[in-house]
Amino acid sequence: MKTDVLVIGGSAAGLVAATTAKSNHPDKKVTLVRKEEKVMIPCGIPYIFSTVGTSEKNILPDAGLNQLGVEIKFGEVTDVDTDKKIAKVKNGEEIEYDKLILGTGSRPVVPGWLKGTELANVFTIPKDKLYLDDTKEKLKNLKKIVIVGAGFIGVETADELQSNGHEVTIVEIMPRILGLAFDEEFAAAALEKLTARGVAVKTGMAIREILGDGKVAGVKLDGGETMEADAVILALGYAPNSDLAKKMGLEVNELGFVKADQYKRTSKKDHFVIGDCSEKRDFLTGKLSRIMLASAACAEARVAGLNLYSLSTVSTFRGTIGIYSTCVGDTAYGVAGLNEVSARNEGFDIVTGSFTGIDTHPGCMAYSQKQTVKLIVSKCGAILGGETMGGRSVGELTNVIGFAIQNKMTVNDLLVAQIGTHPMLTASPAGYPLIKAAEVVAKELRKK
Template sequence: MKSTDLLVIGGSAGGILSATTARKAYGNIDITVIRNTEKVMVPCGIPYIYGTLHSTDKNVIPDAGLLDANIHLSIDQVTKIDPETKTVATEGNEIYQYKKLVIATGSLPIIPKFIPGHDLENVIPILKNQNYLNTVLEKVNAAENAVVIGGGFIGVEFAEQIKLLGKNVTLVELADACLWQAFDRSFTDEIENSMKENGVSVLTETKVKAIIGTEKVEAVELENGDKIKADLVILALGVKPNAVLAEAAGIKLNERGAIIVDQYTRTSDPDVFAVGDCAEKKCFFTGKDAPVLLASTAAMEAKIAGCNAFQLRQVRENKGTISAFSTKVFGRTYAAAGLTESKADEEGFSIIKGEFTTMDRHPGSLPGMQKISIKLMFAKCSGVLLGAQISGGDSVGEIINILSLAIQKGATAGELNTFQVATHPLITASPIAYPINAAAMNAIAANCSALNEGLKI
């Protein structure tokens, strides 16, 4: 039997940061990470293996962060957690005794077993295993006609990357828009139009009836009877928490199968923490279940777990996820954080909007310039920022991070209108048209117009 102070199951973002944060917080304790793969894939980089990197070896999270922090790393498969004896058993016949345990077992792809033919050869769910993804790479390269089922981030990104290889690509989405959970219609229309202009066939409000073939996939049949020729199908219907070990150990799960945790990521067992995709998520604004599974959220939770594993040292209120997203589709970046306008309406928020369009460099004649479009949504009475959506060049990826912090801190339209920015012609929008300031001012102006009715000056 091996003994360790902190044992972490899982070696992706949640597992790595739980271990390295604990090392910084508690100094010379014994820390062990167990993971079931020799190498760990960058999860958000998986689609880019196929059209950009062309190799899984270029999408690996290095082990240096763990090894340099003197953290023991074991490549093994955990088979059982026993909270009563505080032990973990593995396929390699090892038994680990722990004082504190972090479960960071991630998620598994949703397999649509209700679709006939889902188990045919070349019908591919996305697993985060390098050997598996190498096989997928061979299949993608050999294919001519690909169908992607699911229009979320993974589906959109896979469709783009496979199209870059010159393949025939069709994306099928059941909802009325791709990426509808993150963006409102003006942004989803822009994304879909970009995909269509670049040769991707996008079918929304479309249901798959069956996947057809004898041994290998040959076509995808739609509910309306149409058939799309396919020698490759990517299943991108989302993911679900991988909480099998926790459930078998008697740790409480919610109705969706995610591990129930408190604001310090503690489970129903006070010596067991859970972070990342396997742990439940709550909406920042409503406290409702919010199944938004992101590496960035896992990173935040892991820092909380690592810092508070043995003592509550980082006293904070983890109010939940604000669902911050970013992606890049055919050269244009799209990002969002917080509530969409449709979600705000659904939850009963009264909002004011501020929208603005400008250039990401000044003057706009500079090479490499892209147009930025931004939409901010504020609570009508308090002016507190509820949500943001933005498209443009690469700078959008960091602008949304500013807005993510603003949402978490309850920043108002007035504060965002006057917050101070560093600008430069080659790298930012103009100081007289900085998108956050300008959109916030437009929201204030919209609110003021109602107050001005009947005003005598």
């Protein structure tokens, strides 16, 4: 068969790339090839274990693709001849194309040195519906679960499983949970909430071996300590799935990501790359980044889809900001850009400022919660990062900080920002935590 635009990979990045390409080039035939019949919403995966209840309620819908006229084909592309522009599918079919967008995603890290990973009841958290359905079914009858890794996936999965009646212990080699994203005061607050909800946490400790004869019986930690376990979930991060890219002859960087420019073009003409397998650079430092986020993937997908046939200097991907948010119980935590520790480690001369207020006004409503904002600002006043904590409004507040970083706003820009407020929906305009934190920073800057 022939197509104008071939998208390989059907997760969030592939879906957005295909819809963007078709929306902006309606005269072109756009074909998306994916292995999965049903695609999971990536960030919703931990919540299938309790909150959402079933993976069927965590599916990326095909309606948008179908309405636009994107053709969906189920299968695995095993090879691509980039000179002849022919993709070969596992079932023997060949697809000729003009432009190709590669979005093969990532896969969970399973350390080769870790003994016992082959045992029954050792699991990872991939974006694979069939695997996750099988995992959930097997976990039903298993009581003691050890989760290795206290990043976002590890913490969210632990919170979900404990709420479903499991005895959950997290083992984390770093000194605190969510340690790569948050400064100590935010990570400590998240730890306090998580342990209060019944999750046991062991930080500053590494797992050395998974124990068992045929199936999991326990784990061995640093110093020889052992713990009983019926199941082990490895939440040790993800690695780019760049196998197909390497077969295609695309250039790959030292971290394993496919090299790409600001338009998401690869080393071969008419071939683009997006999502977790695509090279990332930090927005503020320009350094290669390992960050993999659905939000960044979707931004890259739009950039690729917009630049297929003519380049747009305003539609570029200028680097990954790193915007995260998560919940433990009814408390949300968010971060955008650099935290205080990473900013200082990078060599920035910074000032920080924090403010805690209430997310409604008055603050006596049944659902009112404290809302904390911390800003990390360079000596010249540029916003480098921010952290948030509070109710569910924190998610969008974190996005606002991300917009500020992306548009190179300063503290002064925040001080004169016009905001819309409503008693039931936002903090008071007289005590808006984001602006009050900016006031704290501005005062400190005047001292410098």
